[in-house]
Amino acid sequence: MSELAVAIAELREDEVNRIVRQRIEAGVDPLALVEECREGMRLVGERHRTGDYFLGELIMSGEIFKNAMGFIEPLLKADRPVRPLARMVLGTAKGDIHNIGKDIAAMLLRAAGFEVFDAGIDVPPEVFVQKVRETGSTILGISGLLTTSFESMKQTVQALETAGLRGTVKVIVGGGIVNQMVQKYVGADACTDDAPEGIEICKRFVPG
Amino acid sequence: MEDNLETRINRLETVISLGTPDRVPSVPLIAQFALRYRGVPQSDGYRNPQTTNNALVETFDALGGWDGQLAANLIWVNSSWRISAAPMPMRVPGKQAGDHEPLQAVEMEIFSKEDYETIINRGWNGFLAEFLPRATGRPLEKIDATQKKLLKIYMDDVKTWHEKGVPVLSGATTCDPTMILSLSRTLSQFTLDLYRQPDMMQAVMDAMVDDLIQNVLDDTAATGLKYVFFPLERGSGFFYPLRIFERFGFPYIKKMADAFAGAGLISILHFDTDWTLNLPYLKDLPRGKCICELDSRTDIFKAKEILKGHMCIMGDVPATLLSLGTEEEVVNYCNKLHEVVGKDGGFILSTGCECPIDAKFENVKAMLATARSHTYPGHDK
Numbered sequence: 001m002s003e004l005a006v007a008i009a010e011l012r013e014d015e016v017n018r019i020v021r022q023r024i025e026a027g028v029d030p031l032a033l034v035e036e037c038r039e040g041m042r043l044v045g046e047r048h049r050t051g052d053y054f055l056g057e058l059i060m061s062g063e064i065f066k067n068a069m070g071f072i073e074p075l076l077k078a079d080r081p082v083r084p085l086a087r088m089v090l091g092t093a094k095g096d097i098h099n100i101g102k103d104i105a106a107m108l109l110r111a112a113g114f115e116v117f118d119a120g121i122d123v124p125p126e127v128f129v130q131k132v133r134e135t136g137s138t139i140l141g142i143s144g145l146l147t148t149s150f151e152s153m154k155q156t157v158q159a160l161e162t163a164g165l166r167g168t169v170k171v172i173v174g175g176g177i178v179n180q181m182v183q184k185y186v187g188a189d190a191c192t193d194d195a196p197e198g199i200e201i202c203k204r205f206v207p208g
Numbered sequence: 209m210e211d212n213l214e215t216r217i218n219r220l221e222t223v224i225s226l227g228t229p230d231r232v233p234s235v236p237l238i239a240q241f242a243l244r245y246r247g248v249p250q251s252d253g254y255r256n257p258q259t260t261n262n263a264l265v266e267t268f269d270a271l272g273g274w275d276g277q278l279a280a281n282l283i284w285v286n287s288s289w290r291i292s293a294a295p296m297p298m299r300v301p302g303k304q305a306g307d308h309e310p311l312q313a314v315e316m317e318i319f320s321k322e323d324y325e326t327i328i329n330r331g332w333n334g335f336l337a338e339f340l341p342r343a344t345g346r347p348l349e350k351i352d353a354t355q356k357k358l359l360k361i362y363m364d365d366v367k368t369w370h371e372k373g374v375p376v377l378s379g380a381t382t383c384d385p386t387m388i389l390s391l392s393r394t395l396s397q398f399t400l401d402l403y404r405q406p407d408m409m410q411a412v413m414d415a416m417v418d419d420l421i422q423n424v425l426d427d428t429a430a431t432g433l434k435y436v437f438f439p440l441e442r443g444s445g446f447f448y449p450l451r452i453f454e455r456f457g458f459p460y461i462k463k464m465a466d467a468f469a470g471a472g473l474i475s476i477l478h479f480d481t482d483w484t485l486n487l488p489y490l491k492d493l494p495r496g497k498c499i500c501e502l503d504s505r506t507d508i509f510k511a512k513e514i515l516k517g518h519m520c521i522m523g524d525v526p527a528t529l530l531s532l533g534t535e536e537e538v539v540n541y542c543n544k545l546h547e548v549v550g551k552d553g554g555f556i557l558s559t560g561c562e563c564p565i566d567a568k569f570e571n572v573k574a575m576l577a578t579a580r581s582h583t584y585p586g587h588d589k
Contacts, residue, residue, distance in 0.1 A: 011403070053449075055446060057449075097312050097315075098312070099315055146310060146564070178528075182528060
């Protein structure tokens with residue numbers, strides 16, 4: 001594992017910034033740097049799975065990753081873009097303004113290589129459908145922390161069906177009180193109450 | 209024998225002091241559900257406290273009653289501008305939210321990093337004296353007058369409940385420094401502050417805690433109610449490793465709970481999110497002087513194993529079960545709570561955090577009925 005990946009995994013913020021700047025000045029391929037940063041984030045995810053890291057470490061690593069990408073992204077050539085694992089829309093259901101879970105999931109998904117279109121909070125079903133269509137996303141993630149969000153999640157899945165998109169779009173619902181009872185009620189493909197687990201589910205949605 | 213104020217107080221005090229009463233008591237958090245059940249828009253409830261109180265009393269009667277009101281109405285008690293919780297913005301029904309939507313906290317930065325210096329130099333109350341007028345555009349005298357008006361309404365509603373034979377518990381509301389700072393800075397920014405500048409964050413928390421304690425002592429003296437509603441969420445093992453909790457969480461929770469117990473008060477530790485990892489620490493809090501209230505994400509059965517004989521447990525019928533489950537599923541879950549967590553007393557049945565506004569009426573009724581029917585040996589009906 002590279003020095004950069006290890007520094008990210010160890011949450012050594014100043015060291016990450018120093019290494020990235022030095023490697024850029026040395027003319028290292030920015031695509032290779034992106035891959036090393038992702039490798040570091042994969043290790044962070046692994047440490048979370050084993051109980052060594054917590055949400056706090058995910059937030060800190062996400063900030064470090066974002067700052068590192070701030071140096072690297074301007075150097076990526078337009079004709080050699082980083083190919084996303086998949087495109088997905090993420091948002092909090094109508095009537096619910098909780099954003100913490102959604103924002104952490106978006107950060108982890110981006111670090112894992114997904115192109116995430118954040119629809120925001122309090123998102124009506126028709127806006128979710130419109131966003132999915134506009135972006136050509138194949139995954140929709142709906143977050144909610146209130147029981148009143150369940151009805152809106154269900155209406156969103158129905159709206160996807162009405163729009164003829166349900167066959168090509170996987171739906172995952174997430175939040176602290178979301179479980180299989182909610183997944184069944186809503187008609188989603190998966191559920192989670194844990195952001196890193198949600199990222200693993202989304203990876204399994206990607207064909208091949 | 210019909211329940212009255214005395215029998216209900218005795219039942220609650222028995223379980224809090226880890227004894228076995230006649231039956232399991234229940235204390236649901238149910239004001240928002242009561243408004244919806246009575247067909248009252250949430251906005252009316254927040255505009256007119258009397259509307260909320262009427263809805264609560266009618267719902268109490270329709271559901272067959274319970275043993276205590278955590279709070280008399282929708283108000284968080286403060287006897288003055290010296291609040292002991294985060295001064296965070298809310299999305300209020302009828303204002304920022306729709307008439308029928310529940311109240312929700314807005315996750316946004318209301319403190320800047322520069323505000324930490326003021327807290328270190330002036331303490332929590334000194335900071336509030338400078339911050340509240342700046343943030344609200346209102347002088348302290350006006351904020352103080354509003355709090356006193358709300359306190360008067362609260363105490364009027366306390367009287368109504370007591371006349372009905374139902375004790376009201378909360379005489380003050382407080383949070384630990386982690387909860388206040390996380391809500392005021394946002395979870396993400398607070399976490400970055402904590403990991404980047406731990407020494408400064410400890411200094412901020414050290415500067416807050418004595419004022420938080422004193423404010424609660426003042427509030428409970430003003431209300432005459434001896435329970436402290438103490439919401440905790442942001443410092444749990446769901447968010448941070450134990451090394452963080454041991455430095456920035458538990459020392460302050462303990463200092464506050466010890467001070468409250470020393471003043472004859474009971475802390476209702478309202479634990480949202482998963483605190484399973486933190487449960488062993490609670491054995492260092494004063495025995496029989498705190499309630500461990502869980503929202504269904506902490507393992508309540510593990511809590512019983514760890515805290516049996518030390519701390520009363522309250523909870524934790526899941527919101528999702530009350531909204532989407534069947535009556536039979538609710539009864540089965542509650543019976544398991546009574547048999548395992550309620551074994552030998554020390555248990556209060558409650559909703560896991562707030563009863564959802566869209567809970568099924570028959571589910572809530574069935575939940576409360578299980579507490580009334582779960583008698584302890586020697587008290588069989």
